[in-house]
Amino acid sequence: MGKKEQSKICIMVIPHTKKVRRLMIPSWLPKLITLSIIGVSISILLIITTITWSHSNLKEEYEDKISEINALQEENKNKELEILRLKNQKKELLSKSEEIEKKLEEIDKLQRDLEKMAGIKNPSRSSTIRRNIPPEISESSDKIQVLKETLELKEKELETFIDQMEERLAYLETVPDLWPARGRLTSRFGNRKNPFGRGTRFHYGIDIANSVGTDIWAAGKGVVTFAGTKGGYGRTIIIDHGNGYKTLYAHNSKLLVKVGDRVEKGQVIAKMGSTGRSTGSHLHFEVHKSGKPINPLNILN
Ligand SMILES: [Zn+2]
Structure with a gap:
């Protein structure tokens, strides 16, 4: 104990033919090598674990994103369908409103003819449908709102018109214009x-x-x-x-x-x-x- 030689390790290489060779190495070197190997192994293991972990994380995230994209695509498809449905509905409403406008014009004309026939001088009807819907209104909802108001107005007008007609017809019944006898x-x-x-x-x-x-x-x-x-x-x-x-x-x-x-x-x-x-x-x-x-x-x- 206490001597320098004790901290050295002697490695002897004995070949078959040549002479024996002695290698003197410090006693701490194998320990250092072992420790280094263990350290490197642990590091590699840690790196592998980290990579694996982050990879699985990424994969999960990727899958999440994929399913999110799928959901969005599905939603988009539904939205497109909804838009198509709304577009069709709008088209239908517009054609309906045009139909109503046409009908209203027909009613207007019929009303004018009846007024002429019945000889009503001051009809309550003051406006035609065309005048009620300004041409700048192109949005279907606005148009439909205007049409609704026009219809309400028309309804009131027609009520007054019917009253006038009834009054007129009642009056005409009293006018002595029927031939009183054949001959x-x-x-x-x-x-x-x-x-x-x-x-x-x-x-x-x-x-x-x-x-x-x-x-x-x-x-x-x-x-x-x-x-x-x-x-x-x-x-x-x-x-x-x-x-x-x-x-x-x-x-x-x-x-x-x-x-x-x-x-x-x-x-x-x-x-x-x-x-x-x-x-x-x-x-x-x-x-x-x-x-x-x-x-x-x-x-x-
Ligand atoms: Zn006479």
């Missing part, structure tokens, strides 16, 4: 030769000749204000139609209504005859407007 027009309104004497006499109505018992119709809807014998007129009926109109039916053989009766246009009110000052079976028919006799031919259809 031959034998005398017109105006000056004529006096059939019962000399000179001319003003004829305040028209004469329609046919056989005794021919139906006499009310020329318009109204209320019977006279039903009885009236001097030269013979058996007579007078109807008040309102709005200043009155009609008179004379020379009847038979009266079928009485004072106070409400009669409809076309209702049979009497039978033709020759009562009163008459030269033969005929109807003497007068129309009065605001108390004055007017030419029945100007009003009869």
